[in-house]
Amino acid sequence: MANKNIALITGVTGQDGSYLSEFLLSKGYEVHGIIRRSSVDYRERIAHLEGTPNFHLHYADMGDSMSLVKVVGKVQPTEIYNLAAQSHVQVSFDSPEFTADVDATGVLRILEAVRTNHLEKTCRIYQASTSELYGKVEEVPQNENTPFHPYSPYAVAKLYGFWIIKEYREAYNMFCCSGILFNHESERRGETFVTRKITLAAARIAQGKQDCLYLGNLDSLRDWGYAKDYVECMWLILQHDKPEDFVIATGVQHTVREFATLAFHHAGIELRWEGEGINEKGIDVKTGRTVVAVSEDFYRPTDVVNLWGDPTKAKKELGWNPQTTTFEQLVALMVEHDMKKVAADEAASRVHTNLAEYLEKGLVK
Ligand code: NAP
Ligand code: G4F
Numbered sequence: 001m002a003n004k005n006i007a008l009i010t011g012v013t014g015q016d017g018s019y020l021s022e023f024l025l026s027k028g029y030e031v032h033g034i035i036r037r038s039s040v041d042y043r044e045r046i047a048h049l050e051g052t053p054n055f056h057l058h059y060a061d062m063g064d065s066m067s068l069v070k071v072v073g074k075v076q077p078t079e080i081y082n083l084a085a086q087s088h089v090q091v092s093f094d095s096p097e098f099t100a101d102v103d104a105t106g107v108l109r110i111l112e113a114v115r116t117n118h119l120e121k122t123c124r125i126y127q128a129s130t131s132e133l134y135g136k137v138e139e140v141p142q143n144e145n146t147p148f149h150p151y152s153p154y155a156v157a158k159l160y161g162f163w164i165i166k167e168y169r170e171a172y173n174m175f176c177c178s179g180i181l182f183n184h185e186s187e188r189r190g191e192t193f194v195t196r197k198i199t200l201a202a203a204r205i206a207q208g209k210q211d212c213l214y215l216g217n218l219d220s221l222r223d224w225g226y227a228k229d230y231v232e233c234m235w236l237i238l239q240h241d242k243p244e245d246f247v248i249a250t251g252v253q254h255t256v257r258e259f260a261t262l263a264f265h266h267a268g269i270e271l272r273w274e275g276e277g278i279n280e281k282g283i284d285v286k287t288g289r290t291v292v293a294v295s296e297d298f299y300r301p302t303d304v305v306n307l308w309g310d311p312t313k314a315k316k317e318l319g320w321n322p323q324t325t326t327f328e329q330l331v332a333l334m335v336e337h338d339m340k341k342v343a344a345d346e347a348a349s350r351v352h353t354n355l356a357e358y359l360e361k362g363l364v365k
Helices: 015-026 065-075 089-094 096-116 153-172 194-206 227-239 256-266 312-318 327-360
Strands: 006-010 030-035 055-059 079-082 124-130 176-181 213-215 246-248 271-274 281-284 290-294
Touching: 006 015, 006 065, 015 030, 015 227, 030 065, 055 065, 065 096, 079 096, 089 096, 089 153, 096 124, 096 153, 124 153, 124 227, 153 176, 176 227, 194 213, 194 256, 194 327, 213 256, 227 246, 227 312, 246 312, 256 271, 256 281, 256 290, 256 327
Parallel strands: 006 030, 006 079, 030 055, 079 124, 124 176, 176 246, 213 290
Antiparallel strands: 271 281, 281 290
8 A cells, every 4th residue: 555654663671662663553554563582471561552453563573583574574664663672771781792792783784675675765764873872971061973982882882873774874875864862751661770770779768668779870960851752753853854863851950969869859758868978868858767778789881971962853854842841850750650569568468468368278279
């Protein structure tokens, strides 16, 4: 069919993949996602979409060229959103080779899958690039002309992805672009990224389920936006009249400490900070108890400490509003979600305990 919009999303089970799927379905797209086989169910972010007529899933893996060639050939996408990645910076120090295979060579595999299927004139490609490319930053704030200085195995792998996208654009005239996205968070954020780790812990501590939250570098500065707002930008980048790269950020930065202070406030706990470095503590003003402490376990061999994006180009050329959701609103919505989640998990575990009790007493066969 001539004008049908068909999107293929790699990383569909992730935070961004789930929001992007919802966004594209609402625009009338046929949406296809690639998933990996796993021994446990990890599809909770897209469970509500499964069974939707325009939503389809296919098994493939970023490390397996043949599977990518086959799925691209079968789906015949008009747009590919390459979001799949080993996306945790700390983990990239533990698994640098896997990270390079998925986050660097994986991008090349997608580009070659498009060429192998002769779709280079009809299929536009979005690459999930990152502010981590600025790494040991050479200027603040960072824009599309700021030099890159990657500062982790993750960032080095993503730098390859950025340059191979640019190379295929220039060598083969393909419509492929990178969105250089700064940190974006949500109630669907993975639980080991600092924001979600904080909002979940604040909720648990407020409800008496956890005593203390251990964090690493509290001084680290990030430009945090809302993931739901950022997926719109991925789409806008592919609707632009020419293939270009864009910085996507809010233009506002905060420390990890500020995020924690606000998150605990929304959970009903006012924090007072005492001490410095490894000895710094966040104390509950009301009870005098230490509820946040620093642990060296969460320090990185090299840490990116000053990310601050300048979204002027995206504002002007894509008409995107970087302040749709403010930092304050973001923290509030994440804590509100996690307060309910912790309460619901507690209720569920009570039901579970009761069931176990009944089973033990032979009341349920
Ligand atoms: P995420 O929640 O960690 O999701 C990553 C996705 O990649 C998951 O669906 C994961 O599948 C998939 N994946 C990993 N390895 C794969 C493989 N070998 N084959 C197929 N799929 C694989 O990440 P996110 O926060 O949504 O981020 C989306 C993309 O944007 C990533 O490329 C990330 O590096 C980049 N990015 C994120 C941010 C941010 O702040 N969130 C900022 C800049 C750039 P499983 O569910 O099977 O693990
Ligand atoms: O939440 P983070 O782990 O995110 P990070 O490293 O900025 O990476 C995320 O954003 C990138 C965009 O800039 C993406 F490309 C990437 O895929 C990912 O989504 O850490 C944020 C900061 C770091 O400086 C870290 O050292 O928070 C600091 N931090 C302090 N304590 C901590 C902790 N980070 C984590 N994960 N856990 C801690 O306990």
